[in-house]
Amino acid sequence: MNCRVLIADDHVLFNDAIKAMLEAVEGITVVGQVSRGNEVIPMIDKTKPDICLLDINMPGQNGLMVAERLKESGSATRVIIISMYQDKRFVTESKRIKADGYLLKDASKAELLAAIEMVMNGETFYDPKLGKDINQHAEDSFIKKFNLTKREIEIIRLVKENMTAREIADKLCLSVLTIETHRRNINLKLGIKNTLSLVRFAETYNI
Amino acid sequence: MNCRVLIADDHVLFNDAIKAMLEAVEGITVVGQVSRGNEVIPMIDKTKPDICLLDINMPGQNGLMVAERLKESGSATRVIIISMYQDKRFVTESKRIKADGYLLKDASKAELLAAIEMVMNGETFYDPKLGKDINQHAEDSFIKKFNLTKREIEIIRLVKENMTAREIADKLCLSVLTIETHRRNINLKLGIKNTLSLVRFAETYNI
């Protein structure tokens, strides 16, 4: 397959690097790169790429808005959103505007190439790390890695939502003392001492 | 020149792309890539790179803390901070810990190569786009928007580093009661009630 790709990210270094990486791949041509949202569509009109790799944060115009306008115009160019955000809101919005893919910057080169191939084949590719099922899998391996129980993980999630032990106790119909014991055990297992560390841990491991 | 480079960024895609881009350059070898802060120094010990390209935001340990520890240990590996932040505070901190370079992700491939060459020649390279007026202005407008004082912002930063009021008091040679008063005033101004909210605020507004 021969695939023409346009890269759009506000970080020129990222653009340059992705271009170098993709151009080493048989069958992929990088036709251009832009770093401002409002440069994307004019460049697409000019170079007619098969796929546009599109960051969300860009000066000039937001990547999702660009993608929406592109799709509304009936363009043949497919769009893969490349984002650092795992945030469900961005994923949901990407699906609403019918973006052809959504990849996290945590993804590997291999995953990017897989996304490009699937999208070229007319399929969509949403990063497997997004969504509930990945959370289930993560939860299983996560439980094993840190020896956390299901209840502990549930409580970690509620702490992450900025709930106090009392609020968590009320929500789960348990004693506040139970919650505090769980938190103590969690802190022991994770080697941490306070709420902020726990929340950061939860964010790092995407609980 | 033959230059061995280690890449450290939490986004694997960025790592993979930078690796591909650098390996196409005569005289540069990528000896490894890591995506967690606490993996950096063990990998440096193992691969002995000439230069480490180091992001600031990484799980496990902050890139600047890693760089500081590296410099303090007398390592021969030079450090170029690669950051999306133009923020003067990061630049200042990079200089304080004697990082060999600081490059924005807005920089181009050519600029990265120039930085690598200068640093290999024993010079430092701080991205020319960095400048006082932008960051000073950003901080000024931030102060105005939330009506925060300089001391309050300083304390917010230390809270973000997970320091207790007592630890902050010791560090600033003030009474813990002073710190608690500042925190009270901060919470009042921002309309928040606890440490987690404060830290999230600080992260959202990039303090």
Place this chain on the structure above:
DNA sequence: AAGGAAATACCGACTAGCCGGTATTTTTAT
């Protein structure tokens, strides 16, 4: 059925943070 793990809940004591306030000193702006 039995044993082990998870979950629940409590005790006492401590640190940390929050919340209402007041007051004085220092620094900055006019």
Place this chain on the structure above:
DNA sequence: ATAAAAATACCGGCTAGTCGGTATTTCCTT
């Protein structure tokens, strides 16, 4: 020089969380 803002520090009282422990019940695995 003066006024205002910022910074500093304290009082009393509260909630929240942490830390050492123990004990019982429920659930799951063997």
